Amino acid sequence: MDITKLQAKKLLLDDQVIAVPTETVYGLAASIYSEKGIRKIFNLKKRSLSNPLIIHISQYNQFKNLTSISNKEIEKIIEAFWPGPLTIIAPAKVDQVSATIRANFATVAIRMPKHPDLQKLIDEVGPIVAPSANLSGKPSSTKKNHVLHDFGLDFPILEGEEPDCGIESTIIGYVDGKWQLFRLGYISQEEIENVLGCPLIYSSLTITPGRMFKHYSPNAELSTSLSPDRNVEAIIGFDDRTYPKSQYFFSMGSSTNSKLIAKSLYSILRKLDELNISRAWIDTNFTSKQLFTSIKERIKRASAREPYDCTRH
Ligand code: TXA
Numbered sequence: 001m002d003i004t005k006l007q008a009k010k011l012l013l014d015d016q017v018i019a020v021p022t023e024t025v026y027g028l029a030a031s032i033y034s035e036k037g038i039r040k041i042f043n044l045k046k047r048s049l050s051n052p053l054i055i056h057i058s059q060y061n062q063f064k065n066l067t068s069i070s071n072k073e074i075e076k077i078i079e080a081f082w083p084g085p086l087t088i089i090a091p092a093k094v095d096q097v098s099a100t101i102r103a104n105f106a107t108v109a110i111r112m113p114k115h116p117d118l119q120k121l122i123d124e125v126g127p128i129v130a131p132s133a134n135l136s137g138k139p140s141s142t143k144k145n146h147v148l149h150d151f152g153l154d155f156p157i158l159e160g161e162e163p164d165c166g167i168e169s170t171i172i173g174y175v176d177g178k179w180q181l182f183r184l185g186y187i188s189q190e191e192i193e194n195v196l197g198c199p200l201i202y203s204s205l206t207i208t209p210g211r212m213f214k215h216y217s218p219n220a221e222l223s224t225s226l227s228p229d230r231n232v233e234a235i236i237g238f239d240d241r242t243y244p245k246s247q248y249f250f251s252m253g254s255s256t257n258s259k260l261i262a263k264s265l266y267s268i269l270r271k272l273d274e275l276n277i278s279r280a281w282i283d284t285n286f287t288s289k290q291l292f293t294s295i296k297e298r299i300k301r302a303s304a305r306e307p308y309d310c311t312r313h
């Protein structure tokens, strides 16, 4: 159910949870000052309390109020990528950020989203927490009907344009004196390294559950073998290629257009479940540059049968 900014504000200030569009995927939002609202998010998502949330802000001074970071590259990074799909993990001001948001860690993850309607809402209610609006372990929501599917047809959603990117923000952090990459995402590692002027170290921290487990997964068994085997019901591929016949074909667009692939991936994974498809094959024969790297990583996790530790990739 679409709600206006005014209704959204009222609900947030009344300890409620709403869905909000961001430029990456939909989020489930509560005010950072509402412990009740924050706990409702964990319940709704069936998310473990040991998995920390990202705080979304609309102004740089909110970042300064919530973190204590002194690093010479931070200004450059923020200048280059905010507002936009980059999340920064930094030491938290622990008296300003509740332990529930941080899952008791000493750090906090923050991002400044680019979506204009969400920015306006945050300007009025202050910072919000917003994990992706999906049940834990399932693909994120990139369309309104994905949110309604997971949380009920009456679930309130802030009105505004649907997400444009289709996959989540990239997460980096300045931890233990070095810049580390915590999660691949819409902004490529190369773009960030160009601004930093040095390589990002892949974080060896194993606390980020989104990195550690089978994640973003449909119920279907998703194969990424070189070619589809005969008994797959669905093929997920590209318009510019030909494939053997199958009951269903889903197109991710052109094999060279990473933006379109990112935008269609989760919708297609969700479609498999809607249609009760039990075996699907997805074409992963594309380059591993920039955004393509993040897309491949999401597919790898969506297709993992066992918990998958992407620190090994
Ligand atoms: O694009 C996005 O980032 C979306 C939209 C809604 O903004 N949000 C999103 O949130 O993807 P979520 O909660 O689904 O994923 C955030 C990830 C989780 O894997 C969490 O473990 C990690 O960020 N995270 C949050 N705080 C952290 C911290 N202090 N240290 C390490 N990882 C952290």
Ligand code: MG
Pocket (backbone or CB within 6 Å): 131, 132, 140, 210
């Ligand atoms: Mg998520």
